[in-house]
Amino acid sequence: MELDAPRNIKHIDELQWSTSLMRNEHEIYGTHPESRILFLNVNILDSTGALPYRGDVFIEGERISAVGTVPNVEELKSDPKVRVFRGRGRTLMSGLGDGHAHFSWNGGDLDRQGELKIEEHTLLTMRSAQCFLDSGYTMCFGAASAKERLDVVIRNAINAGDIPGPRYLANGQEMARRGGELVGGITAFADGPEEMRQVIRQHVNVGVDNVKLSMSGEEITEIRSAQDCYFTDEETAACVDEAHKHGRMLCAHARARDSVKMCIRHGVEAIYHASYIDEEGMDMLEKAKMHHVVVPAINWLIATLNEAEAFGYTHEKAEKVGYGRELDAAVAALREMHRRGIVVLPGGDYGFAWTPHGTYARDLEYFVKLLGFTPHEAVIAATAGVAKLMRRPAELGKIQPGYYADCILVDGNPLDDISVLQDHDKLNVICINGRVHKAGHKEYVPPPVAGQDGNRHVIVPDAEFPEIRKAMQKQY
Numbered sequence: 001m002e003l004d005a006p007r008n009i010k011h012i013d014e015l016q017w018s019t020s021l022m023r024n025e026h027e028i029y030g031t032h033p034e035s036r037i038l039f040l041n042v043n044i045l046d047s048t049g050a051l052p053y054r055g056d057v058f059i060e061g062e063r064i065s066a067v068g069t070v071p072n073v074e075e076l077k078s079d080p081k082v083r084v085f086r087g088r089g090r091t092l093m094s095g096l097g098d099g100h101a102h103f104s105w106n107g108g109d110l111d112r113q114g115e116l117k118i119e120e121h122t123l124l125t126m127r128s129a130q131c132f133l134d135s136g137y138t139m140c141f142g143a144a145s146a147k148e149r150l151d152v153v154i155r156n157a158i159n160a161g162d163i164p165g166p167r168y169l170a171n172g173q174e175m176a177r178r179g180g181e182l183v184g185g186i187t188a189f190a191d192g193p194e195e196m197r198q199v200i201r202q203h204v205n206v207g208v209d210n211v212k213l214s215m216s217g218e219e220i221t222e223i224r225s226a227q228d229c230y231f232t233d234e235e236t237a238a239c240v241d242e243a244h245k246h247g248r249m250l251c252a253h254a255r256a257r258d259s260v261k262m263c264i265r266h267g268v269e270a271i272y273h274a275s276y277i278d279e280e281g282m283d284m285l286e287k288a289k290m291h292h293v294v295v296p297a298i299n300w301l302i303a304t305l306n307e308a309e310a311f312g313y314t315h316e317k318a319e320k321v322g323y324g325r326e327l328d329a330a331v332a333a334l335r336e337m338h339r340r341g342i343v344v345l346p347g348g349d350y351g352f353a354w355t356p357h358g359t360y361a362r363d364l365e366y367f368v369k370l371l372g373f374t375p376h377e378a379v380i381a382a383t384a385g386v387a388k389l390m391r392r393p394a395e396l397g398k399i400q401p402g403y404y405a406d407c408i409l410v411d412g413n414p415l416d417d418i419s420v421l422q423d424h425d426k427l428n429v430i431c432i433n434g435r436v437h438k439a440g441h442k443e444y445v446p447p448p449v450a451g452q453d454g455n456r457h458v459i460v461p462d463a464e465f466p467e468i469r470k471a472m473q474k475q476y
Contacts, residue, residue: 006377009049011341012385013393016290017269022247024169024209024391028433030161033061035083035434037405038076042087043413044068046399047094047383049376052415057092059405062434067401083436085429085443091413093379094397095138095166095406095432096421097386098347098360099295100251100272103128103154103168104146105351113146114185125150129158129165131357133437136427138406139386139396142171143251143272143295143348144212146186152207164437167406169209169390174253175199175239176214180230182221182253187214193238200239204246211243213268216256219321220304220313226326227276229258236262249391251295255326257281264288270295270389272348274337275330282336289342293389296334297348298370299362300355301327308354335372344371345385346378361421368418375418405434 037059044067045052055068058076076082104125106113116124125146132140145151151170158165173188175196181187188203190196200211215231217224224230243250244267251270254260257278263271264284271294277285285292305323309315318324337344346363349355364382367373373381387397395404409429412420420426430438 004374006049006374006380007341008338008343008373008377009380009384011289011343012380012388014290015293015343015388017249017391018244018267018291020244020247021249021391022209026155026159026167026169028062028159028161028167031062031434034081036060036076036079036081037083037085037431037434037436038070038073039085039087039092039409040073040077041089042092042409043089044399045091045093045379045414047380047397048400049380052091052413054089057399057407059431059434062404064399064401064403064405064407067399085409085439087409090428091410092399092407093410093414094383094387094399095408095430096136096361096382097139097141097345097390097397098132098137098350099141099270099293099345099386099389100143100297100348101132101140101168102143102146102349102351103132103140104150105357106146107351107356108353110183110352111185113183116146118147121147121150122153125154126157126163126165128351128357129154129163129168132166132360133164133430133432135358135360135424136408136421136430137360138166138430138432139390140166140168141251141270141347141386141389142169142208142210144171144174144186146173148173148188148203149206155209156207166432167390167396169249170207171210171212171251172203172206172208174212174214177230177235180214180217180224182214182218182224193235196235196239197242200242200248201246204248209248210270211239211248211250213239213250213252213254215252215254215259215262216273218253218255219323219326222321226255226273226322227257229256229262231259231262233262233265236266236268240266240268260285264292267291269293273297273330274333275301275326277333282333282340285337285342286340289340293343293345293385294334294337295345295348296330297363298330298334298366299359300349300352301330302366303352303354311353313354331370335370338372343385343388344381345389346382347386358424359422361419364421365419375415378418379414406432
């Protein structure tokens with residue numbers, strides 16, 4: 001376990017968003033106000049930058065009420081109305097966050113998503129939302145929806161307590177110029193500042209929280225290079241002005257050098273990918289780092305280069321179109337961003353065939369192995385960092401009194417092995433909004449002790465019990 005304080009906590013705290021942005025008031029309903037949950041003897045990883053420490057955590061209703069030392073803990077332990085989880089030294093931490101989520105990506109051929117009927121697509125999107133929560137993710141920033149209202153209706157159903165899923169900021173279809181789209185069937189087209197303003201107003205009327213601009217190409221298309229930029233300064237400025245006028249945050253597919261610079265010049269808050277940023281762009285980003293985050297979706301590059309062959313996209317093909325070159329450029333750029341204090345957050349582009357739903361925590365391992373993050377910094381980015389992007393840093397992303405009780409109990413220590421967060425079997429308890437989403441039967445049965453039941457437990461066994469899953473909960 002590293003002893004140095006995580007460097008990115010300061011820079012996350014310093015992020016400042018435009019005062020014009022709408023306050024995100026989304027709440028999740030369904031938690032009984034008298035619900036009480038007590039975690040005993042847990043290793044508390046609180047995402048403040050402090051090292052983990054042993055203690056107890058008490059949850060009342062939707063929120064955490066005590067951390068470390070819990071008043072009247074002995075009385076609470078014997079109260080049959082309090083749900084007690086015995087941590088036995090396991091790690092209790094905030095639920096994770098994804099800064100570039102696509103609930104409606106179909107896990108297969110993205111080119112055919114536009115052909116998927118709305119009924120089936122709604123069910124698929126609902127299942128993806130649940131998969132995020134099953135994977136320990138309690139916060140997601142929507143990065144584009146395959147159909148106009150899919151993100152919005154799923155967000156609303158989660159907030160109503162009707163379906164399981166993380167806290168979600170919904171997006172609409174990504175907006176691209178005609179001739180600059182990545183996937184036509186899932187794109188909102190607009191050319192020029194005025195038509196772009198019109199499309200953004202339409203998105204706002206639908207109820208989105210975020211607006212996505214598709215500004216650069218993507219090598220897999222073979223006709224639109226990742227180094228090409230399709231937006232003009234005038235168009236980008238108009239999009240930012242219109243979105244901010246309605247209180248919406250922006251994100252942008254911006255791999256190309258020029259698209260990254262436009263995002264910085266005009267105030268696009270979340271810059272996706274940024275693979276081909278140059279030295280001038282890096283300097284611009286460093287100067288404006290209080291107003292931007294970069295979400296690279298690094299797993300997409302790695303998986304497309306090395307793991308897509310089973311789906312017909314060979315390593316040789318990926319190298320030929322430029323993914324090896326882009327990965328090298330992206331890793332060098334992202335390491336430099338982290339060194340300069342630019343906030344880099346995990347997440348993105350899960351839901352393709354070779355980046356399947358349920359594997360989201362791979363990003364955190366790559367942050368450590370490739371981008372120069374310590375495990376603690378990767379955890380901070382995925383918790384407090386995404387909470388800041390969600391514009392709720394005083395309520396989400398930490399194990400602190402007053403914060404929403406969105407937390408996971410992990411059988412292991414992510415600061416010793418960040419990959420433990422990829423193992424769903426190690427995510428023993430998942431809570432959101434003060435409700436238990438997942439807990440195995442073993443969590444509810446206290447272990448036998450010597451002397452119990454007429455001293456029949458002289459050798460105390462560690463009995464194994466099958467895990468009980470809710471009817472809607474899937475195995476991934």
